[in-house]
Every structure is written in C-alpha cells, then in structure tokens.
Amino acid sequence: MNNSRLLSFIFLTAVASSCSNTRFLPEGELLYTGAKVNVEGKEISKKDRKALKSELKDLVRPKPNKTILGLRPKLYIYNIAPTPTKDKGFRHWLKYKVGEAPVFYSKVDLEYNKSVLQNYSENNGYFNAKTTADSTRRGKKASAEYIVKPARQYTIREVKFPTDSTVLATAIRNTNRRTLLKKDDPYSLEVIKAERIRIDGRLKEKGYFYFNPDYLKVQIDSTVADHKVDLIVKIKEEAPALAETPYKINKIIVYPNYTIGLDSLKDNTKSIKKHNDITIIDSTSMFNPRVFDRTLNFSKNDLYNRTDHNLSLNRLVNLGTFKFVKNQFAVSDTTGNYLDAFYYLTPLPKKSLRLELLAKTNSANYTGTELNLNWSNRNALGGAELLTISAFGGLEVQVAGQNNGFNVYRFGSEANLIWPRLVAPFKLDSPSGFVPKTKLTLGYEYQNRTKLYSLQTFKGSFGYLWKESDRKEHLLNLTEITYASPQNVTALYRDKIVENKSLEKVIEKQLIFGPTYSYTYTNTAQKRKKNTFYYKGTVDLAGNITGLATGANIKKGDTINVFNVPFSQFIKIENDFRHYYKLGPDSQIASRIIVGAGYAYGNSSEMPFIKQFFIGGTNSIRAFRARSIGPGSFDGASTNTNSFLPDQSGDIKLEFNTEYRAKIYGLVKGALFIDAGNIWLLNDNVEKPGAKFSKKFMSELAVGAGAGLRFDFSFLILRTDLAFPLRKPYLSEGNRWVMDKIDFGSGPWRKENLIFNLAIGYPF
Template identity: 65%
Template sequence: MSKKHSNKKTEYIRYFIALSLFFVFGCSNTKYLPEGELLYTGGSVTVKDSVIKKKERKALEKEMEGLLRPKPNKGFLGLRPKLWFYNIAGEPKKQKGFRYWLRTKVGEPPVLFSKVDLDYNASVLRNFTENRGYFKTRVSADSTAKNKRATAEYTVTPKQQYIIKSVTFPDDSLAMSRIIGRSSRRSLLKVGKPYDLDVIKAERERIDARLKEKGYYYFNPDYILAQVDSTKGDHEVKVRLVIKADAPPKALTAYKINKIIVYPNFSISKDSLKYKPEDVVQYKDFTIIDTANTFKPRVFDRAIYFKKGDLYNRKDHNLTLNRFVNLGTFSFVKNEFKPSDSLPKTLDSYYYLTLLPKKFIRVEVLGKTNSASYTGTELNVNWNNRNLFRGAELLTVSVFGGADFQLSGTNNGKNIYKVGTETSLTWPRFIVPFFHVEGSSEYVPRTKATVRYEYQNRTQLYALNSFKASYGYLWKENVRKEHQFNLMDITYVSPNHVTAEYLADAEEDESLKKVIEKQLIFGPTYTYTYTNTMQKRKKNTFYFSGEADLAGNVTGLITGANVKKNDTIKIFDVPFSQYAKFRGDFRHYLKLGKESQLASRVILGVGIPYGNSGVLPTSKQFVVGGTNSIRAFRARSLGPGSYLNTTTDNDYLPDQSGDLKLEFSTEYRAKLFSIVKGAAFIDAGNIWLMNKDPNKPGGEISKDFMKEIAVGAGVGLRFDVSFFILRTDLAFPLRKPYLPDGERWVIKDIDFGSGPWRKENLILNIAIGYPF
C-alpha cells in the first residue's frame, strides 16, 4: 500500500474514532443530573389478554403509550442530542448570546424520573380502557433503574369488552325528539359494536348538527344524556339517549329568521353603527345600512342564503359567511343572531362587514434560472380595483417585463426580452342566464374576461407579437373540486424582425420554421381539478387535473375545413388551427412519517391535429425536460421519440416538441434539519409525434414507444423559508432514448470523478417551489 493511501486510511480511522467518541461519551447526559436524580427514558405498556388479536393488542399498546406523561427527551438512534446541547451549554449568565441560544432554543432540559407519577398514569390507562368498553380493568405500574436511567412499565389486564345490545332514542312528545328519531338510521351507535365513550360523544355531536339544520339555534350536545345499563346480559350494554330535564326552554325551541340587517361599512375602530334614515335601503328581505352607498343591494341577495321566514339552518349560516369571505372585498366578517323583539320564536340576523382597501398596487420582482443555462429577472406591476361597478367585481391591470441572459454557452449574446400588459375583469357571478351550476356552494362562482398582449424579442433571431383573449367561468363545488370553462379562448401570434441567420437555419430545420409561423387559435377550453392534499392527517392524498382544449371545431364545420384535404383555409390571411388536445396530471402523496413522504406523478397528454392543421401549433405542443419535468435533460431538448437534432449547426439549443406525452416521476422527500429538506428522485418519459415527419426520423409514435422512454435520477435540497421554497436539484441521465437500441441504458458510464462526464451529464436545476 502506498504511503498516500496509508495516510488517507489513517485519516478515515481518526474521523471514525472521533465520531464514535462523540456518540459514546459526548451524548452521555447522565453525568449532568442533580444528585439522586434519574433520567427518565420512557414508558411502555403491555396488554395481557388472550382474547384480543395480537395485531389489535399491539395497536392498543401503542395508543396507550401515547397517553403517558411526561414525554422523555427526544431521541435519535438511542441518542439525545438536544439534551446534550442543553448540558454542554451550561447555565448562561445572561438571557442573550450564543450560550443562551444553544441552551434554550437548540437544547432541551432533562426529563427527570422524579417527575413521573406512576399512579396517575395508571389511572389514565384505566380510564382509557374502560371508556373503550373494557370495564373493571386492572393496571399495575413498575419501574426499572440502571446506570442513572429509569423506565416505567405498565401492565394492563382488561376484562372482556362490552358490546352494544340496544340503542334507544328520545321518545317523548317534543318535536325535536321526532327529528332525532327520524335520523336514527344515520346513528354512529350500532348494535353489536363495542361500547366506546368517544363514539357516544360523536353521536351527541351528530344529533346536535342535525338539530341545527332544523332551527334549534340554542341547542348544544350537553343537553343530550346517554344512560348506559350494563347490569343485564353477558358483557352487553343498553344505551338510552334522552333530552336532559334541565335543558332550557329556548334550547328546545325551533327558531325562524325574521329581520336580516347588513352593515357593509362596519369598522372595528370606530362606531360605524350610527346612520341616517336615508342610509337605510330595504331590498327584498334585507335591510341594508350602507352609509357610503358602496354596493348594489343584489350583492347581498346572492351572498345571503337566509330568507325571512326560513328555519334557522347552520349550513346556510356557514355558507353565507363563507360567501362573504370569498367575495374578496371584506377583511372581516361577523355574524350575530338575536331573539326578535317583534315576533316570538324568531331571530334577527346581523351581518357586520369590514371592507378591504378598494384600490391597491402589488409589485413583484422575480429572479429565475433554468436548465438551458438562462438566468433572468422579471418585474410585474398589478393595479387592482376590488369593487369596480359596486357589484364586488375585480379589475386587474398588469404591466410586466423581463429579460433572460445566458452569460456563457451556446446562446451567449442571444438574450430574450419580453414586455407586455394584461387586463382582466372578474364578476362574482355567472352573467349568462342559461349557464347554471346545480347545488349550493360556499364558493362564489365567477365570470372572467381577460385580454393580454406580449412582445418577445430573441436578439439576433426573431421577435413575436402575441395577442390573447379569453372569456369564461370559474366555480368550485367544494374545497376539493374546481372547474374552469373558457367559452372563448383566442390566441394570435405574429412574428417580425426575423433575422437572415435564423431564416437560414430554419431552411435546414422545419421545427425552427414553425416557431415563426403566424398562428390563430380559438375554441373552448375546460379544466377540472380535484385534490385532497389539504387533509394533512391522511396517509394517502391525491391531486388530479384534467384539461380539454378544442380549437376550430365550429369554424371548421362552417368553412368546410373538416372535409377539404389540400387547401388551407385562412381567416384574415392567417390559417386557423384545428385540433383536439387532452392532458391529465395525476399525483399521489404517501405519508411515510411526520417529516417524510413519497410523492409520485403521472402525466399523459394527447393532441390530435385534423382538418385545417397537419400538426399542433408550436405553442400548444407538449415538451419535456427542465426544472419541473425530466430534470436530467435540459428544457425542451428531449425527443420526440428517438430523434436527436444533429442536422443544424446553429448557435442555440434545439426546441423539441410533440403531439403525445408520457411522463412519470417518483420523489422521496424528508426533512434534514431546520429549514432544509432533502429529496431523491427518478424521472422518466418522452414525447412523440402523431404523424411521421421526414425531418425528425424516429419521432413518430409506434408500438415500441416504451423503448424510447428517457430516464433520469438525482438528489436535491429544498430551503423552506415559509413564504417560498427555494429548490436545487442535481440530476443525471440513466437512459438516453436517442442512442442506438441496445445502448440506451448509460448507468455503466456514470463517472462522477470524470470532468467530461460531469460537463455532459450533470444538470443543475434551480427553481421556486416543488416540481409537483
């Protein structure tokens, strides 16, 4: 062995010994304990029962161990680093500085065994098991001490679990008792199921929610008494639900709505309830006291679900509050119900609404980079008017501009500049009478019209003028389901200032020529989104987005473009596009632990050109590669199929696209420390052409398309700074579809020590937010 290798081996051994000493001695925290004290390292529960299945017994033990108090110091692989930091920091002399920060923020004080009350924990476990139907449970507690550490051991010996024999609901003459009886089929208490106090509590909540839908505003679950009889039968209980005799009369009364009073200009800071007689507007069932004449009365008619004479209903109550919030014009919404002075058994409903500023400006400055080695910046200035026509309409006028530079590489000097403006107007309703969505929703349906112009200049190459206009509807069924339907979606693209250099290259590469073609695209689009990812406690959550884009259908029928095979029909001297495009994006998130998950995504896209179009417009075609796609390949550089652009000798990167797309990714995510999270991922996929293109051999879809799948892998870091996530991903290819068949897997060629390999294969992606 050479001296160099021997020195390196010795150095590794030193590091290993130092690390071992740190773990063995550095984290030995017991020497810091006060005299006579023991370090509490946790408690365990053992259930002794021959009837309960082993799997259920283990689950019961784990659940009960979570009830033990206090919790021991947090550990990792048997170590307690937080306690170690607390101990080595010592007692700080002042409440600031590094030592104070290390002890109070990073460290954690020792949990002493003297703080453990064995009898209290035993009683908690006894109550828990009896609440689950294991009556007359015996619990014993003991402890073990060794090397100044102590543990607590609890043995639970339950009796046979009691089963529900019968359930009886209130049968008195009260009207509410009849309502409860009619809802008994939805009861959570089921004959033959184990007795469980938590289920009884949930049943009382269910009954209360049902009564709240029938006018019983003042009722609450505490007015329901559950009488449990365990004296008859073999380990069986009879449950009888009754209305308490001391329930107040107003709790037993169903109330109707009388007056509905709205204060649209309520202010917490001053007395805004004073008004003049001319400030009062009576509109249908509503009394509106709008001192500044801020809104048209119909705004409140659409938002408030109550009408005079309706029974109080909690669902309508909550829907109304949510609608006011979702209008986007109020910063504070308060609702109050008071017994009416004019009519018995009625409530007057008051709504106090505090306005957001009507007009505001938002400025956004963005920095960005992409896998094509472009670095740039973008400025967006948005001016907003929240109540343009006194109907809670939102007007947004935006002006934006940006630039992308490649400081070195094939595109050096060919920078991209863009500038543009966009105006949108959103109405908080559907303004077309025949368009209707069934059912009530807490989310306000909206109609939106948008006009956008953008000028993009790729220096030394070409410039593009883009005009876009859309008109459509947005609505949510609930928090999980969302729809967007654009009745009209128009795009017009016109090139100018095309350089001779680009035209020369376009003669050799048809894909470059299509970029500078005039485009006219119009037709309806529809997007449906479903997600339950907001349910943080679920182990499996999902996201799905489906899009349909149909262009030129009606126009093709009118002009005859659907049947004409040779002639291209033009509108205003521009060929219009005809195609049907569909895209589905499905994501699954598997929660592995408190700070880790496995995220997976599948994207399937299909674009079918027909009639007036032989291919999809360039702006509508699918692409792969880049920061949010297959990260081991540069943006828009992959595919279609096994095609590799080698025909042109231009100084800029190719821009590949296709009619079909298949992409899938799997990413393991876990918290490393503080704000830093790590990830390991695999991406795969490709794009293909629907029809054969002689200029792109191997690009069309075939029965062997799976052999043309690109595969990449990598690792990344995510820096979560609360208001945004900075993501860095380092990826490299595992399979290159453009290589000859049989040579496409390149795993054997991976060599991180080789400079040329790293330069050709390692791709660094920097982005904001997760890739999916």
C-alpha cells in the first residue's frame, strides 16, 4: 500500500469512527457538539469584545465531548467498550476512565445559559447588555449559539467609606489606603466581594474577631454621571454588637494531651501548671511548658489578630508532635472586651518504628534498592524534640553505562536529634509559621565498590534550620564533619592508578570540617502563576579558621594533620537557578542554570574528591554517561578502554538545561529537552590535558538533546529519557559539533551515541 492510499485509509477510518458515534444515541436524543458565543456591537472596543467572549464561553454548560482534530475518540471508546458488571477492573477503567459518556443536547438549558451570560455581563459593568440564545440541528447533532450585545461599560467615579465616628467605622475607613476599588476602574461585582474580604482581613488584625464580610454592603449609585457609578461602603444594620467590638486576649489555656471525651478536660490542682501567661492542663506532664511559650504568639492583654492566631496554629502543627490541633476562642467572663483562647492538642504516638523499601536512582546513573529501618521518639527530652535512629542497607547497579558490573553495596546508620528551637546564645524571631530548629546528626556508612575498593565514612553536623516564609529557607551548619577512610583496594584499581595518578586521591583518607550555609527561595507552590522560580545558593567553608590559626601552607611544606590525616581547606560556592514557564494547564517549559566553583588553599593543594563537581547522567546532561564529561576538553574514556570508567571531577561547573513538558494521555507525560555544560580544573594537570578553565570555556561545552516519557503514578514519577550528543567537547576544535553525523538508522551510531536513562522523579 503506497503512502497516499495509506493516508486515505486512515482518513476514512477516522471519519467513519467519528460518524459512528451517533448510531449509539438513544432514540430521540441528539449529540451536543458545543456552543458558540458571539459578542456584537460597537459600544466596546474589539480588544474588550474578544476578552469578554473568552470569559463568557467558559461559563456555558454543559461542556461537549472532548475532540482531537475534530474527532471524539474518548466518546468512541465509551460507545464500543462493553458495560462492566462491577465498579472496578479493566472494563470499568476502559469505559469510564479512558472513555467518556456522551453529552446529550437534552441536557442543554438555553434559558439558563442565557441568564448566566446576562448576569456575568451586568456584574462586570455592562448594565444594559442584551442576550439571545438559539440552537442548530444537523442530522443527529445539535449545537447552541449565544449572542451578547453589551452596552458601554460603567466605571467607578468615587468610592465612599463610612464617615461616622464609631470605632468600627473609623477602623474600616482607615483601611481605604489599600482598597481594591479604584477610580476609573470598570465596575466588577467580584472586585466588590474581594474588597469586603479585604476589609474583614484588616479588621481581624485589629481585634474584630466576630466580624465577617457579610456584615458589609456596597451600595451602587449609577445616576451620578454618564456610565459612572459611586460605590458606598456601609455597615449593615443587622451586624451584631459582638462584630463591632475589638477584643483582647485574657486566658490562654492548653490541653496538650487531649482526647475526645470529657476525661481529658477535667481540671484538678495536680494537672494545672502555670507558665508565664499560659495555663497548661495535663495530669501526665508530658511536655515542658516552655514548648508552648515559644510556639504560641499570644500574650495576655494582646489585641487579638488573625496573623498571630494562624501563626500559633501553624507552629503547633509544624512541631510534628501532634496528630490533631484544635483551637477555640470564647468571650471571657472577666470585665471588658476579652477572649479566652483554648488549644486542644492530640499527640501522635511518642515512639514509632517504620520499615521502608525504596527504589532509587542517583546522579552517577546507578539504579537500585534500599531497605531502611527507622525508629522515632517525638518527645525525646520533654520539649517536643524529635529523635530518629535509622539503619539502612542497599544495592546500586549501573543498568546502562561504562561501569556496568561494578556494583555498589552500602549499609550504615544515622541518628538525628531535632530541637524545635535554636539551641544558641542568640534568639531568632521568625515571622513564619515554621518553628526555627536545631539539628544534630551523627552517621556512619560502609560502601563497597565491587572490584575496586571499600570506603568507610563517618559524618557529623550541628546547625540551624529556619524559614522566613513559605518561600525562603535557611540552613546553617556551624560545623559539618566528614571523615573518609578507604579499605580493601583491589589490584585492578592499583593498576589503574599507575595509568592515571588522579585516581589515587579517591582512596586517600579525607578529613573535612567547617561551616556550611545554604539559602533556598521558591514560589513553585503557587500553581496559578505563569512564571515561577527556584533558587538555591550554597557556601561550604572547610578548615578555614583552623588553617588560618595554624598557618598551614602545603606549598611551603607546612601541612597540619588531625588524627594523622591532613584536613581539607577550601571554599566552595554553588548556585542552582530554575525557572518554570507555564504554557497551559498541562504543559510548561522548565529551565535550569548551575554555576559553581571551588578553591583549595592553605592545607590543601586540591579540592577533596567527594567535594568536587561532576556532570552528566540522569539528572544532568543526559546525552552523556554519568560523570564522564570533562574536565574541559579532556577525554577520560580514551585512557580506559577495557575496564571501568573513573568518575571525572572538576573545580568549576557550568550547566544549562531546558525541557518542554506536556501531558500526553492520562498518567503519561512527555518531554523534549536540551542540556549543555562542562566542568574544569582551576590548575593545570599534566595527566589531563585541556582540563584547565580558560577563556575558551564556551567552546568546550558538551551539548545533548533528547526526548522522554514520565509516568506519574502519584506515589512516584518513573522517568525514561533517550538522549544523544550534539556537541562533544573532547573532539578536536572545529569538529566538536556532531549534528551532521546523526544517523538513527545506523547500528554503530546508536550504540555509541544513544543513551537511555531510567530514573525516579524529574531531573529538576
């Protein structure tokens, strides 16, 4: 069958399947194919007509069956799929999840839709709009048409707030500086509703606990001028006295061991404790009262405000100690306008044991599994401290790569103690709902790289974690200590050291200690924003104070050892910036730039291997094997032709990634991407020609492109990417672009250039 006949066959089949949908219709029913909404008239501009048309079309109900190139495949699947006998299974999934039930014209209410369009027009200032509705039938299909003829839109001439001298009226009038109702803006009922909510929000900050937006009304005077309105904000007469009264805080009562029932609320002398302005009622004395003093933002005689109200609740939740957090306010029985605050807290089980089986991937293109056993104590020292002790063991293999067969086995243990406060001589008042935390970590890991060497790593850290807001987070480790001790180095690896001296530093004992700091900003949780960002900046300062104090200088032979190991001294800075541009509800463009540099000095001539930069692999430049690129124009593969390929590392890193993401069908999403970048050394290395960073760095960038699928199973995202290089930095200058050599039909080309990546989660 030639191409033209094949295309004709596909076209006729598609048309037939489309038409065949109507033969499944019940007697007397018509298939609803959708509605047209036209906005006519010259009273408003072409731009405003187009915008209004788009808004009105979204209001029409019901929505017709979904179409693809004019066809309705989901409806066709529904029609031909057998009716299931139960509410689960393949048949049910095929008919009701993949398929889509027909939308009948009998479900269309022309008059109702007409009134919806008319009301929307009037609610947006088109007070004299005229709307008509009609329908058209073609065979067994029917559609609707609505015509809206808006008159000139009314705009705001003046906004008037209450002028009387009552306390409430004055409080409302004082909010007008940030009013949403602006002079010359179009009249909008939605903006008026939002303004009432805004005023209520401001009043809640001034003690008006019982006020709500329904106690406000906005009168409209459309007689003041031609197509102009005055908006008059008033307090409804039926507003109760409670709503017009600002309140202060009197008693603050906490039940930290609350259960449903009366027993946990019994007050007796033994169960009552006073701490500053807080009364704690708990016969078990489970928590140190200081926990609530630090968490609750209210004090006696404070004016009630919603910010402190929500902040206190958020902090109680973020302690991670309570299963349920409930709060009530009641008018106090004391003289004056006072509220009593009650907090009912249901603790989580103090101790828990959890067993986890994980699937994982890492940047080195290794895929594997890990078993974790975690024990937790959520109130270890009586102050809501979280103590976790974990033991883990796992296996990682490189499914497709040069190191296939050089598997990694690892096991170890880690203990973390987190205080819900800063254990420090200084105080930090965070305005967010996140409690500042202090974290102590101790850990041990044994890693066996099959056929190469084993590595024992001890680590410890002590630092602080705090959030300014939902978007800004800080992590400061006053000290972070890593001690690595290699063992069981094989003859194979020692032979490779003879060929490549740089491999020796991988098995050197390493002692790294010093402060680290990272700052993270992100607004990616704001789903409605078209542009969202993520930024993480990290600074690692190892051995700096010790090096300065001891005068360590490896260049002069003045090397200082700690426990017979030279400590590392360096500065490392890394920046990770990401931008997400939303094209539609199911598509976006995601981009990332990584810039990092490390500088060794004093007691070190080189950055320690585990602190250097790497590039390539499943979460980096996907057209190249993990850690195989660079540094610079150096070709690491050329010296390792018949065994494992060592990881290439550098002191400087530059990486760019751009990815188009879109939903294909159901849980399947697709991506097209392009990656670029490289790493470099700061100093010359005779064993790695071309590795030093120079002004020619842009000509040494590796570039790759590809496509992939993402399977979103809600509990995890399984990612598959197929990529190929566009530019190889290790080729001679003038020959690095290899786009003219792309040949998907060639087996040797595919074997050398096509890289398959299997990973969990998005690359960025």
